[in-house]
Amino acid sequence: MKTKLRIASITFIISLFAHAQQQPKGITGNTNWMNNWTSFRPAVNDYSEATNIIAGTIDKDTRLVKRNVYHLVGVVYVTNNATLTIEPGTVIRGDDKTCGTLVITNGAKIIAEGLETDPIIFTSENEINNRKPGDWGGIIVLGKAPINTLGGVHTLPFDLEPTLNHYGGQDPEDNSGILKYVRIEYAGRKLSASKELNGLSLAGVGRKTIVSNIQISFSNDDSFECYGGDLNLSNLISFRTTDDDFDFTQGAQINISNSIAIRHPFSSDISGSRCFEVDSYEKIANTDMTKKMTKINASNITLVNLEENNQGLxxxxxxxxxxxxxxxxxxxxxxxxxxxxxxxxIGNGEANLSKISFKNVIANNCKGEIESESASNNTGIKNYYGNPQYDIQFTKVKLNELFYLPNIKANPDFRLNVNNTLAIGN
Structure with a gap:
């Protein structure tokens, strides 16, 4: 009997992952694209001492070069339609005492295009083993793409200079520059009980802006947050953030692909942390309901909790x-x-549920399926998403069987581990 059950189990897994090969699920790539440029142990990285200070306002085209290490002091604004260019391999260390923060204002640009072998690094000024989430502010980009707040222009709640703190407009094609092969570590300073900076805040940023191959680690609030705007995001990594990994609001129109969130209970907020938090507004009274509501198309995404013995956070x-x-x-x-x-x-009616879809998804070791805050909706929701067209597969497979190498102490590879899974029982 045990032999028959074993064969049945292996047959199921073979079927599951054969289907996955036909339609690759989770992050994909012929090779592990997380190699070379990432760091999953930034606390022990030995960064050089700063040689140059960045402070105040950058109002003309400026270039940061690899041979220098920069100390980001206070809130630094790039203004006057200037472009800040950062060479591959450059290290910028955010000041703890003054909450070093970089703000690319409306009309300005950042060209931070690192290389797979030479990423650009934004990190804490603190030394080895003395770094913590929220050591500095983060990066803020303000653009001219549409948002759905009343008036079409808004400000971020981060105590920024009022004359420079505005985003939104009518140009979905707006270009705020390039962020590629960039690491952002230990950002997300908490300014007050209700004001927290993110690792990367993209506010009203348009689709000609390139955001790809970004790793945000140990942010004290969200890793990535989009306030409106219209963007294509790819190859993003959120690692052990305190709050949400990907947060979208104010009518954001986002395509996000081939990206991963790696969570752990000891790096989560007691108030509740998620990989995705998606809303169209904070207050409907401040929203222009004739404008687009938030729309997120997420494909080839991997969301993983590293702690299989869930601690509840x-x-x-x-x-x-x-x-x-x-x-x-x-x-x-x-x-x-x-x-x-x-x-x-949201309820359990088709009019609302049809806006939310899950297709060709593996939900592994999840305690519960798709549920509502209102338990009375759950039966209708379960019936709706139980339709075979959604193809949600609920499984129970260990992480080291599901992925190639889910060990962050090595060079992790979170692509689906087809070969090892097929080898179970051999």
């Missing part, structure tokens, strides 16, 4: 609020409770 992988569109396809989600949580106001 890692909750749902995604929290979706009403009046938003969210599509998750060809993805892998492992270790959350539940898989997804919907705001109670």
């Amino acid at each position: 890692v909750r749902e992988s995604a929290y979706i609020r009403e009046n938003t569109f969210f599509n998750l396809t060809n993805s892998v989600v492992s270790g959350f409770a539940p898989f997804v949580l919907l705001e109670g106001a």
Whole structure:
């Protein structure tokens, strides 16, 4: 009997991953694209002491060069349509005492195009083993792409200079520059109980802006947050952030692909942290309901909780609020409770649920499926997403069987581990 069960189990797994080969799920690539430029142990990286200070306002085209290490002091604004260019391999260390923060204002640009073998690094000024989430502010980019707040222009709640703190407009093609092969470590300073900076804040940023191959580690708030705008995001890594990995609001129109969030209970907020938090507004009274609501198309995404013995601080992988569109396809989600949580106001009717889809998704070791804040909706929701067209596969496979190498102490590889999984029982 045990032999028959063993054969049946192996047959199921072979079927599961053969299907995955036909339609690759989770992050993909012929090779492990997370190699070479990433760092999953930034606390012990030996960065050189700063040789130059960046402070105040940059109002003309400026270039930061690799041979220098820069100390980012206070809030530094790039203004006057200037372009800040940063050479591959440059290290910028954010000041702890003054909450070093870089702000690319509306009309200015940042060209931070690192290389796979020579990434650009924004990190803490503190020394080895003395770094912590929130050591400095982060990077803020303000653009001219549409948002759905009343008036079409808004400000961020980060105590920035009022004359420079504005974003939004009518240009979805707006170009704020390039962020590629960049690491952002220990950002996300908490300014007050209700004001927290993110690792990377993209506010009203347009689709001609390139954001790709970015790793944000140990942010004290969200890793990536988009306030409106229209962007294509790819090859993003969020590692052990305190709050949300990917947060979208104010009518953001986002395509995000081949990206991963790696969570751990000891790096999560007691108030509840998710990989995705998706809403269209904070207050409907401040929203122009004739404008676009938030729409997120997420494909080939991997969301993973590293702690298989869940401590309770890692909750749902995604929290979706009403009046938003969210599509998750060809993805892998492992270790959350539940898989997804919907705001109670969404209900269980097709008119609302049709805006939210999950297709060709593996939900592994999740304690609960797609659930509502209002338990009375759960039966209808389960029936709706139980339709075979969604192809959500609920599995229970260990991380080291699901992925090639889910060990962050080595060179992790979170692509689906087809070969090792097929070898179970051999």
